[in-house]
Amino acid sequence: MNEKHTIINLDEAKKLKEKYPTPFYIYDENGIRKQAEEFISAFSWNEGFREYFAVKATPNPAVLKILKSCGCGVDCSSLTELMMAKALGFEGDDIMFSSNETADAEFALAAQLGAIINLDDITHIDALEKAAFIPERLCLRYNPGGDFEIAGEIMGRPSDAKYGMTKKQLFEAARILKQKGVKRFGLHAFLASNTRGNDYWPALSLLLMETAAEVEDKCGVKVEFVNLSGGLGVPYRPSEDKCDIAEIGKRIEKNAASIFKKYGRRYKIFTESGRFMLAPYGQLVSEVIRFKHTYKEYAGLDACAANLMRPAMYGAYHHITVLGKENKKADRKYDVVGSLCENNDKFAVDRMLPELEEGDIVVLHDAGAHGFSMGYNYNGKLRSAEILKKSDGTYELIRRAETPTDYFATLDIYPEFACFKR
Numbered sequence: 001m002n003e004k005h006t007i008i009n010l011d012e013a014k015k016l017k018e019k020y021p022t023p024f025y026i027y028d029e030n031g032i033r034k035q036a037e038e039f040i041s042a043f044s045w046n047e048g049f050r051e052y053f054a055v056k057a058t059p060n061p062a063v064l065k066i067l068k069s070c071g072c073g074v075d076c077s078s079l080t081e082l083m084m085a086k087a088l089g090f091e092g093d094d095i096m097f098s099s100n101e102t103a104d105a106e107f108a109l110a111a112q113l114g115a116i117i118n119l120d121d122i123t124h125i126d127a128l129e130k131a132a133f134i135p136e137r138l139c140l141r142y143n144p145g146g147d148f149e150i151a152g153e154i155m156g157r158p159s160d161a162k163y164g165m166t167k168k169q170l171f172e173a174a175r176i177l178k179q180k181g182v183k184r185f186g187l188h189a190f191l192a193s194n195t196r197g198n199d200y201w202p203a204l205s206l207l208l209m210e211t212a213a214e215v216e217d218k219c220g221v222k223v224e225f226v227n228l229s230g231g232l233g234v235p236y237r238p239s240e241d242k243c244d245i246a247e248i249g250k251r252i253e254k255n256a257a258s259i260f261k262k263y264g265r266r267y268k269i270f271t272e273s274g275r276f277m278l279a280p281y282g283q284l285v286s287e288v289i290r291f292k293h294t295y296k297e298y299a300g301l302d303a304c305a306a307n308l309m310r311p312a313m314y315g316a317y318h319h320i321t322v323l324g325k326e327n328k329k330a331d332r333k334y335d336v337v338g339s340l341c342e343n344n345d346k347f348a349v350d351r352m353l354p355e356l357e358e359g360d361i362v363v364l365h366d367a368g369a370h371g372f373s374m375g376y377n378y379n380g381k382l383r384s385a386e387i388l389k390k391s392d393g394t395y396e397l398i399r400r401a402e403t404p405t406d407y408f409a410t411l412d413i414y415p416e417f418a419c420f421k422r
Contacts, residue, residue, distance in 0.1 A: 002235040002242055006363045007031075007283050007389055010324040013361045016285075016387065016395060022361065023286040023303035024385040024401070025372050027058075029066060031281035033391070036070035039277065042249030046256065048268035052096040054230055055081045057274025057369035058282065062388050062398035064088055067277070075272040076115070079106045086113055096227070096272060098141070098188065100163060104131035111135060118188050118227070122169045125176055138177060139186035139227060142170055142211060148191040148203075156192030163190060167211070174219040186225040186270070187212045194233035194275065198244050201228050202251035205269070209255065213263040225268035232276035236317045236366050243276065275369040282368020284308050284318075284384075288360040297334050299356045304338025305345040306381035308367055309374040312344040319365040320348055328354035336362075340379050372399075382407060 007028045008016065016024070036051070043049040052075040053067045059081060064074060065088060073094040076082045085095050086109075095115035099106060102124060110117050111132035118139040119125065128134060143164030148156045158164070165173060174185060187208050192200055208226040216223050235242050252269065260266055284307060290300035305312035320336060322328075332355045336348040347364060375383045382402035387395055408420040 002238055002240055004238055004319050004321060004365050006321050006323065006365075007281075008285070008323075008363075010361065013285060013323055013363075017287075017361070020385045020387060020397065020401070022384075023284060023301070023307050024387055025367065026283055026285055026387045026389060027060075027063060027278075027368055027398075028281045028389050029391045030389075032063065032066050032278065033070060035277055035281065036067060036072060039245055039273070040071055042245045043252075043269055043271075045249070045253045046269045047266075048225070050093075050268070050270050051277070052227075052270060052272045053277055054272050054274030054369075055084065056373060058278045058371075059084060059373050060386055060398055061088055062386075062396070063278065064090075068094075075274075076110075079103070079109060082106065082109045082113060082115070091115075096139070096270065098139075098229070098272065102127065107131035116186065118186070119173070120163060120165075122165055122173045122176075125173060125180075129180070134177065134180045134182060136182060137184040137186070137224070138182050139188050139225075140170055140173055141165060141188045141190075142167070142208070143189070144191070144207065144211075158191050161191075164188075170211075170215060171218055174215050174221050178219065178221050183222065184224045185215070185221050186227055187215065187223055188227040188229060190229035190231060192231050195231050196233045196235065196240060196243060198247050198251065200231055201248050201271075202255060204228055204231075205252045206255045206259075209259040209265075209267055212267055213259065213265050216265070223265075223267065225270050227270040227272065229272045230274055230276070232273055234275055234279045234366055236319065238319060245276075277369070279366045279369040279371075282366075282371060284364040284367045284371060286362055286364065288356050288358055288362065291356075291358070296350075297332070299334045299336050299353075301336060301338055301347065301362065303347075303364075303384070304340045304379075304381060305342065306340065306376050306378055307338075307384055308347065308364060308371050309376070310367075310370060311347050312342065313374075318347060318367060320351060320353060321363045321365065322354050322356065323361045323363060325354040325360070330354055332356070340381070342378075377407060380407060 052073040077099045092114040097110040097115040098118040100120040141164040212223040286301040286303035292298035310316035330352040338345040385401040386399035411417045
């Protein structure tokens with residue numbers, strides 16, 4: 001069981017709402033720091049371990065600064081993420097650049113920053129050389145194909161994924177890059193998403209370390225690290241259990257010992273966790289503003305799928321707490337919806353909640369990763385503010401809400417919209 005707690009209570013939400021109208025995101029600094037500390041501690045046995053937080057999950061400078069102070073690097077996948085990393089003082093080994101269908105400008109900036117570049121495809125060797133240069137250290141992304149199974153359960157289908165190279169391409173790429181002067185290699189793979197339980201990373205670590213040893217032996221190169229990427233899930237439902245990162249670390253340590261015994265090789269372990277690191281420590285706060293009584297009971301929020309896309313896109317579950325009614329019986333069934341002109345704009349379907357009233361403030365849990373970052377402007381909806389609950393209990397605005405001026409900013413080429421200029 002995973003008991004759900006809100007970052008703020010009803011009184012705190014009301015006070016914040018006076019200054020920052022709902023909907024807004026709120027993040028818990030204490031929770032983020034504790035999670036990072038436990039995560040890094042689980043791999044303290046591995047000399048050179050580094051967590052590269054996936055910027056795509058929560059691209060907010062305040063969050064990245066917190067994680068930087070905890071010893072994390074950043075995993076970037078685009079030009080603007082690299083620009084954000086640079087602005088925040090990340091450089092060199094602080095940055096892992098893992099992208100696909102990569103533009104020349106992205107390769108150029110990654111090389112300029114001295115980032116560890118993770119090549120998704122063998123054809124990217126020529127692309128990188130044309131756009132920038134071939135550095136002495138590169139990472140290669142591996143796709144083993146087929147199904148990725150653990151104890152008979154299919155965890156993912158690499159053969160259906162657009163990411164990574166085949167083993168044959170991996171060997172060929174290593175040989176080509178060796179001739180081009182690369183002296184240190186890394187190996188990367190992402191084979192499953194949002195996995196629960198403690199089996200995924202240990203199984204992947206063994207696969208990657210075995211493959212790394214094979215690449216070294218067949219290609220005559222030095223593999224320095226293996227990157228497990230992300231993929232660890234979180235318990236979105238109260239009935240689900242959290243991954244035990246300490247246990248996962250111990251099992252990977254055991255795998256590393258077996259690889260050393262078999263091959264005499266030691267590898268640094270890198271990770272790129274986003275969801276596991278941040279999802280539980282960010283929540284979307286919204287107000288009930290409308291009801292509809294037709295074939296179902298609908299409770300309408302001032303948030304919509306443009307603020308939290310996962311339920312509409314994946315049918316994902318996000319637990320809902322009604323502030324001030326935590327101890328009331330959940331005896332009413334609602335579809336909790338937003339205002340988009342899309343029928344999938346539903347945060348919950350047939351969800352049992354306490355009786356709702358207009359003005360009730362609700363919290364959607366586990367939205368700290370791939371929540372705000374997946375927002376969009378469909379129907380002219382504006383992205384919300386982001387607020388940090390700091391370690392001392394105070395609150396800080398870490399991103400202001402969008403305004404109509406922001407929405408119309410790229411239309412300033414038309415005189416009709418000049419009135420919206422700042």
